[in-house]
Amino acid sequence: MEFQDPAFLSRILTLLTLSFHILYATIGVGVPLMIMIAQWVGIKKKDEHYILMARRWARGFVITVAVGVVTGTAIGLQLSLLWPNFMQLAGNVIALPLFMEVFAFFFEAIFLGIYLYTWDRFEDQRKHFLLLIPVALGAAASSVFITIVNAFMNQPQGFEILNGEMVNVSPLLAMFSPAVPTKVAHVMATAFMTSAFLLASIAAFRMLRGSTHIYHKKALFLTMKLALVFSVATALIGDFSGKYLAEYQPEKLAAAEWHFETEEDAGLVMFGVLDGEEVKYAIKIPYALSILAHSNPFAEVTGLNEFPEDEIPPLWIHYLFDTMVTIGMWLAFFSFVYVVAAWRNWSFIRTKWFRWLTVAGGPLALVAIEAGWWFTEVGRQPWILRGHMKIDEAATTSGHVDLMIVLFAGLYLILGIGTVVVLSRMYRRNPVEKELAARENGKGGEEE
Amino acid sequence: MTLEIIGISVLWLFLFLYVIVASIDFGAGFFNAYSSFVGKQHILTGVIQRYLSPVWEVTNVFFVFFFVGIIGFFPQTAFYYGTTLLVPASLALILLAIRGSYYAFATYGAKINHRGYIYMYGLSGLLLPAALSPVLAMSEGGFIQLDNGQPYLDYWALFTSPLMWSIVVLSLTAVLYISSVFLTWYSSKAGDAKATDLMRKYALVWAAPAIVTATGIIYELRGHNPEHYARILDLWWAFALSFLLFAGTVYLIWKKRHYGWAFILLMGQFFTAFFAYGASHYPYLLYPYLTIYDSFTNEAMAIALIIAFIAGLFLLLPSLYLLFRLFLFDKDYVEGKSDYHA
Ligand code: HDD
Ligand code: HEM
Ligand code: HEM
Numbered sequence: 036m037e038f039q040d041p042a043f044l045s046r047i048l049t050l051l052t053l054s055f056h057i058l059y060a061t062i063g064v065g066v067p068l069m070i071m072i073a074q075w076v077g078i079k080k081k082d083e084h085y086i087l088m089a090r091r092w093a094r095g096f097v098i099t100v101a102v103g104v105v106t107g108t109a110i111g112l113q114l115s116l117l118w119p120n121f122m123q124l125a126g127n128v129i130a131l132p133l134f135m136e137v138f139a140f141f142f143e144a145i146f147l148g149i150y151l152y153t154w155d156r157f158e159d160q161r162k163h164f165l166l167l168i169p170v171a172l173g174a175a176a177s178s179v180f181i182t183i184v185n186a187f188m189n190q191p192q193g194f195e196i197l198n199g200e201m202v203n204v205s206p207l208l209a210m211f212s213p214a215v216p217t218k219v220a221h222v223m224a225t226a227f228m229t230s231a232f233l234l235a236s237i238a239a240f241r242m243l244r245g246s247t248h249i250y251h252k253k254a255l256f257l258t259m260k261l262a263l264v265f266s267v268a269t270a271l272i273g274d275f276s277g278k279y280l281a282e283y284q285p286e287k288l289a290a291a292e293w294h295f296e297t298e299e300d301a302g303l304v305m306f307g308v309l310d311g312e313e314v315k316y317a318i319k320i321p322y323a324l325s326i327l328a329h330s331n332p333f334a335e336v337t338g339l340n341e342f343p344e345d346e347i348p349p350l351w352i353h354y355l356f357d358t359m360v361t362i363g364m365w366l367a368f369f370s371f372v373y374v375v376a377a378w379r380n381w382s383f384i385r386t387k388w389f390r391w392l393t394v395a396g397g398p399l400a401l402v403a404i405e406a407g408w409w410f411t412e413v414g415r416q417p418w419i420l421r422g423h424m425k426i427d428e429a430a431t432t433s434g435h436v437d438l439m440i441v442l443f444a445g446l447y448l449i450l451g452i453g454t455v456v457v458l459s460r461m462y463r464r465n466p467v468e469k470e471l472a473a474r475e476n477g478k479g480g481e482e483e
Numbered sequence: 484m485t486l487e488i489i490g491i492s493v494l495w496l497f498l499f500l501y502v503i504v505a506s507i508d509f510g511a512g513f514f515n516a517y518s519s520f521v522g523k524q525h526i527l528t529g530v531i532q533r534y535l536s537p538v539w540e541v542t543n544v545f546f547v548f549f550f551v552g553i554i555g556f557f558p559q560t561a562f563y564y565g566t567t568l569l570v571p572a573s574l575a576l577i578l579l580a581i582r583g584s585y586y587a588f589a590t591y592g593a594k595i596n597h598r599g600y601i602y603m604y605g606l607s608g609l610l611l612p613a614a615l616s617p618v619l620a621m622s623e624g625g626f627i628q629l630d631n632g633q634p635y636l637d638y639w640a641l642f643t644s645p646l647m648w649s650i651v652v653l654s655l656t657a658v659l660y661i662s663s664v665f666l667t668w669y670s671s672k673a674g675d676a677k678a679t680d681l682m683r684k685y686a687l688v689w690a691a692p693a694i695v696t697a698t699g700i701i702y703e704l705r706g707h708n709p710e711h712y713a714r715i716l717d718l719w720w721a722f723a724l725s726f727l728l729f730a731g732t733v734y735l736i737w738k739k740r741h742y743g744w745a746f747i748l749l750m751g752q753f754f755t756a757f758f759a760y761g762a763s764h765y766p767y768l769l770y771p772y773l774t775i776y777d778s779f780t781n782e783a784m785a786i787a788l789i790i791a792f793i794a795g796l797f798l799l800l801p802s803l804y805l806l807f808r809l810f811l812f813d814k815d816y817v818e819g820k821s822d823y824h825a
Contacts, residue, residue, distance in 0.1 A: 101587030104540055105580045111547055112572055115554055119565030126558030127780050131787050134555045138795035140544045145802045148537035149809055169802075206787040432633045433569045442573060446580055457588045 039437075042430035045117040048440050052110045053412075054405055055447045059103035061404050064178045064223065065230025066096050067171035073257065074164050084250045085257075087470065090154060092234065095458055097151055102450050104144070109443070117436070121419050121429035124201065128194045129187045131206040136180035143173025175223065182222045186214035189411070190283050191420050213283055217276040224272050225407065228265035229400035232366065234258045236397030239390045241467075250467050255393070256377055262396070263370035270367050273360070274327060281328035284421070285337035287414035290348040291356040292324055297338040300325060306357055309350060348414045355410035362403040366396060486785040487766075487775045490556035493792060494549060495761045499754060501545035503661060508535055508542050509608035510662020512582065514685060516605020519598065530670055530678055537810050539586050541803075543579070555788050559778035563769055567627050567636040568618065575614040581607040612654035620647040623708045624770025634772075646703040653696040657753075660689040664732060664749050668742035669811075683736055690733050694726070697756070708770060714763040721759035728752035 070089045077085030115122045146169040157163050187193075193209030194201045235258035238251045280288040288294070293304050295312050303324040307317025322332035329336070339347055369392065376384045383389055415421055419429045511534075515527045554561050585604040589597075621627055626641045627634055641647050663685035670678035701722075705712045715722070728751045735745035766774040779785065 098587045101540070101583050104543055105583035108543060108547055108579060109576045112550055112576060115550065115561045115565040116569045116572055117565075119561045122554055122561035122565060123558045126554045126561060127784060130551075130555030130558070130780065130784060131791060133551050134788055135791050135795070137544065137548045137551050138791070138798060140547060141541065141795075141799050142802060144540035144544055145806050148540065149806060152537050153809065201781070204781045204783050206784050431566050431569060433566055433635075435570050439569065439573045442577060446577055450580065450584060453584060453588050 039434075041432055041434065041436050042427045044436035044440060045430045046426065048113065048436060048443060049110075049117060050409075050412075051440065051443060051447065052106065052113055053408065055451070056103065056106040056110050057404060057408055058401055059099050059106060060178065061226045061229050061401070062096070062099045062233065063103045064174045064226035065228075066092060066099070066234075067167060067174050068227055069230050069234055069258070069261065070096065071164070071167050071171055072261065074160075074167065076257070078160050078164060082253075083471075083474070084253050086160070087250070087467070087474075088254055088257075091462070091467070091470075093151065094461065097147075098454060098457055098461075100147065102454055105450065106447070116433075117431050118419065118429045119431055121424060124424060125187075125420060127201045128191075128204050128206065128209045129184055132180040132183040132187075132210055136177050139173045139176035139180060141173075143170055143177065146170045146173065178222060178226065179219050182219050183210055183212075183215055185411070186212050186218045188418075188420055189218075189415055190214040191423060196423065214279060217272060217279040221269065221272045221276050221407075224265055224268040225400075225404060228262060228269050228366070229397070229404055231258045231262035231265055232370075232400040233397035235262055236394045239393035243387065243390045243394065246466070246468070248468055248471075250471070259370050259373045259377070259393075262366070263374050266363065266367040266370055270363050273363060277327040278329065281336065284414075286339065286342045286346065287348055287352075287411075288328065289337060289339045289342075290350055290414060291352050291410065293350065293353055294324065294336060294338045296340050297335060299335045300333050303327060304353070305361075309353075346417065348416045352410050352414045355406045355413070358406040359403045359410060362399050362406070366400060366403075369393075369396065486782065486789070487779050489789060490779070490785060491761075491765075491775050493789075494552050494556065495758065497545055497548050497552065499757045501542070501549060502657075502757070503750060503753065504538075504542045504545060506612075506658040506661035507665045508539060508582075508662075509611055510658045511535055511666060512585075512608035513605045513659065514662070514666070514682070516602050516608075518681070519601050519605075527666070527678060527681075530666065530673060530675065533673075534669060534810060536586055538806065539583070541806065543583070546579075552788075556780055556785065557768060557773075557775065557778040558780055559773060560768060563627060563634050563773055564618070564621075566634050567621070570636075571614055571617060575611060578607045578611045578614060582611075608658070609655060612658050613651050616650050616654035617641065617647050620644065620650045622764070622767070622769050623704070623711060624767075624772075625707065627769060627772070629772070644707070646700070646707045649696060649699045649703050653693070653700055656689055656693040656696050660686065660693040661749065661753070663689055664736065664742075664746050667736065668746045671742050679742075683739070686736050687733070690729075690736075694729055711763060711767075711770070714765075715760070718759045718763050721755050721762075725752045725756040725759070728755065 070092045073085045073092065074089035077083070077087075077089060146166055150163070150166040150170055153163060153166065187209055190212040191209070192212050193205040193207070195203045235255055238255040238258065241251050242255070277288065293307075293309060300322055302322060303320040305318040305320065308315050324336055325332050325334045328334065373384055373393070375381075417425045417427075419426050511527065511531050515531050518527055581603055585600060589600055589604075620641065621636070623646065626637050626644070626647075628637055629635075663682050667679055667682040667686050670682055701712070701715055704715065728748045731748040732745045732752065735741050735748070766776060768775055768778060780788075
C-alpha cells in the first residue's frame with residue numbers, strides 16, 4: 036500500500052536527489068576556499084607547487100560543479116513537482132531567499148567560467164586570484180540562502196495563518212528564524228572541513244601509490260592543517276546546534292538521544308539498541324546530555340513524554356546522530372594527531388596504515404554530511420513545515436512518481452560513476468610529475 | 484503599473500533571454516552532431532568548445548531563475564503546474580543532465596569524445612525544446628483539468644492536439660534558426676570561413692520553416708482558444724513588425740553582410756513576437772483557472788522580491804558584461820589564438 040502512496044514515493048525521490056546533490060554541493064561550497072588558500076600561499080611564497088595545486092584542484096572542481104548544477108536544477112524543480120502544496124503555501128513566505136539564491140548562482144557560474152578560462156591570461160597572478168573571490172562568495176552565499184530555507188522549515192516564523200491563508204507576512208522575519216545562526220555556521224564549517232579532508236585523501240592516496248614528490252607532502256600538510264581548524268569549528272558549532280535543538284526543537288534532540296522522560300542530570304546515550312523504551316548495550320556518558328543541551332550538567336532536558344504520540348520523530352535518527360558525532364570527534368582527533376606529529380617530525384605518520392587512515396578521512400566526512408542531513412530532515416518528521424503542515428498534506432497527487440524514481444536513480448548512478456571515472460582518468464593521464472616537468476620545459480600544463 | 488505586471492514582465496524577460504541563449508546552446512549541439520554524422524566533424528567543435536563551455540552554466544541559471552521566480556511571484560502556479568508537469572519536467576531534467584554531463588565529462592574532463600555521446604548530446608538539444616514547449620500549449624487551457632479539486636493532465640487530449648504539435652515544431656525550427664544565425668556570426672568573427680559558410684547555409688534553410696510554423700500556431704489558436712486568438716489579432720501590428728525584422732535578418736544573411744546586425748535583428752524579431760504573445764495571453768497563466776491576479780503572492784513578498792531583483796541586477800549586469808567581453812568580444816579568444824583553460 037505504501038508503495039502507491041505519492042507522499043511516501045515523493046519522500047523517496049526527494050531523499051534520493053538531495054542525498055546525491057548534497058555531496059556535490061558540499062564540495063562546491065568548500066573547494067573554492069581551498070583553491071583560494073593554495074593559490075594565495077603560492078603567490079605569497081612564490082612557490083610554483085601551490086599554484087599548480089590550485090590549478091589542478093580547479094580542474095577537478097569544474098567537473099563536480101557541473102554535476103552539482105545538474106542535480107541542483109533537478110532538486111529545485113522537484114520541490115515544486117513533488118511538494119506543490121508546500122511550495123504554494125511556503126512560497127508566500129520564504130520565496131525571498133530562494134530568489135536571492137539564484138543571483139548567487141549567477142554570480143558563481145559567471146566568475147567560475149571566467150576564472151577557468153583565464154589561467155595565465157593576466158600578467159599579474161594576483162588579478163587572476165581576485166576572480167576566485169566571487170566564485171567562493173557565490174558558492175557560500177547559495178549555501179547560506181538554501182540553508183535559510185531549511186531553517187525556516189524547522190522553525191517557521193514571520194507569518195500568521197488565518198483560515199488556511201498566510202497573512203501578515205514578513206519576508207525578512209521569516210528569513211531570520213532562530214534556527215539560522217547555528218545551521219548556517221555548521222553547514223559552512225562542515226563543507227570546508229569535508230573539502231579539506233577530501234583533498235587530503237587524494238594526496239595521501241597518491242603517496243600510497245608510490246609518488247614521492249614534495250608536491251604531495253605540501254598538499255597533505257596544508258589540507259590537514261585546514262582540516263584541523265574546520266573540524267574543531269564543526270564540533271564547537273555542533274555543540275551550539277545541540278543547544279538550539281534543546282530550546283526550539285526538543286523533540287528532535289530527545290528522539291536522537293532516546294530521552295523518554297523529562298529529567299535533570301541527563302546522560303548522553305551513544306550507540307546501543309532499543310527494546311521498547313529500554314536502552315540496551317549503550318555507552319552512557321553521565322551528565323553529557325544536560326551539558327550538550329544547556330551547558331550545565333544538572334540542567335533539565337525535555338523528554339519525549341511531553342509530546343503527542345503522532346508528533347514524535349522516528350527513533351532511528353539516534354544512529355544518524357551517533358554516526359555524525361562519532362565521525363566528527365574522530366576526524367578532529369585524527370587531524371590534531373597528524374598536525375602535531377608532522378610538526379614534531381614523528382615518523383609514524385609516514386607509515387602505510389596511517390596513510391590509509393588519512394585516505395579514509397574524506398569519505399568519512401561525506402558519510403557524516405549525509406548522516407547530518409538525514410538526521411535534521413527525518414528528525415523533523417512528521418512535519419514538512421514544523422507545527423503547520425505535515426508531509427502527507429504537502430505531497431503531489433500524481434500517480435507517476437514511482438517511474439520517476441527509477442529514472443532519476445539511473446541518472447544519478449550514471450553521473451556518480453561518470454564523475455569518478457572522469458576524475459581519476461584526468462589525473463592519471465596527467466600526473467603532477469609529468470605536468471611539472473612539462474612546465475619546466477616551458478610547454479604549459481595540458482597535454483593537448 | 485501594478486506589482487503583478489512588474490512580476491510577470493520580469494519573468495517573461497528572463498524567459499525570453501533563456502529562449503535565446505538556450506536555443507544557441509541546443510542548436511549548436513545538434514549541428515555538431517549532424518556534421519559529425521555526415522563526416523564534416525571538427526568544423527564546429529572548436530567554436531562550440533570556445534563559446535559554449537564557459538557559458539553553459541550561466542545559461543542554465545536563466546532557467547532556474549524562471550522557475551524559482553514564478554513560484555516566488557505566483558505561488559499558486561506550484562499547485563497547478565507542479566502536479567501536472569511531473570512527467571514532462573522530469574524528462575526535461577534528464578535531458579538537461581545529459582547536456583551538463585557532456586560539458587563536464589567530454590569537454591572539460593577526460594575528453595571522452597565517443598561518437599555515441601556526441602549524438603546523445605546533439606539529440607538532447609532537439610528533445611529539450613520538444614519536452615519544454617508543450618507547457619505553452621497547456622497554458623492555453625483544455626489539457627489541465629480538475630478532478631475533486633486536484634489538477635491532472637489529460638495526456639490523450641494533449642498528444643492528439645494539433646496546437647501542441649505545432650508549438651513543438653515551432654520550438655524546433657526556432658532553435659535551429661536562432662542558433663544557426665548566431666553561429667554564422669560567431670564563426671565569421673572567428674575568421675573561420677568554412678564554419679561560416681556551413682552555418683549560413685543552415686540559417687537560410689531554417690528561416691522559412693520557422694516563420695511558417697509560427698504562423699501555423701496563430702491559425703491553430705483560432706480553433707482552440709478564440710479568446711486568445713482575438714487578442715492576438717488586436718496586436719497584429721507587433722507581429723507585423725516582428726515579420727519585418729525577420730525579413731531583415733534573412734536579407735543580410737542572404738547578402739553575406741553584417742552578420743552581427745542580422746543577429747540583432749533576429750533578437751528583435753523574437754523579442755517583439757514573444758512579448759506580443761505574452762501580452763495577448765494576459766491576464767491568464769493558465770486558461771481558465773489561473774490569472775496573474777488571483778495567483779499573486781502577498782504585497783510584502785512582492786516588494787521584497789522586486790527589491791532583491793533590482794539589487795541582483797546591479798551584481799548581474801556588470802558580471803555578464805565582463806563575461807561577454809572576455810568570451811564573445813575578445814578577438815584573440817574568439818579566433819582561438821589563446822587557450823587559457825585551467
Ligand atoms: C562533516 C560533517 C559533520 C560533522 C563531522 C558533524 N556534523 Fe553536525 N551536521 C552536519 C554535518 C556534520 C550537517 C550536514 O551540516 C547538518 C545537517 C543539517 C544542518 O544544519 O547541518 C548537521 C546537523 C547537526 C545538528 C542538528 C541541527 C538541526 O537540526 O537544526 C546537530 C545538533 C549537530 N549537527 C551536532 C553535531 C555535533 C555535536 C558534532 C560533533 C562533532 C557534529 N554535529 C559533527
Ligand atoms: C526548500 C528546502 C527543502 C524542502 C522543501 C525539503 C523538503 C523535504 C521533504 C518533504 C523531505 C521528505 C521528508 C522525509 O522523507 O522524511 C525531505 C527529506 C530530506 N531532505 Fe529536505 N527539504 C529542503 C531542504 C533540504 C536541504 C537544504 C537539504 C540538504 C541537502 C535537505 C536534505 C534532505 C534529506 C537528506 C532528506 C532525506 C530524509 C528523509 O527522507 O527522511 N533538505 N526534504
Ligand atoms: C532543497 C535544497 C536545495 C535546492 C532546491 C538547491 C538548488 C540548487 C540549484 C537549482 C542549483 C543549480 C544552480 C545552477 O544552475 O547553477 C544548485 C547548485 C548548487 N547548490 Fe544546491 N540546492 C539545495 C541544497 C543545497 C545545499 C544544502 C547546499 C550547500 C550546503 C547547496 C549548495 C549548492 C551549490 C554550492 C551549488 C552550485 C553548484 C556547485 O558548486 O556544485 N545546495 N542547487
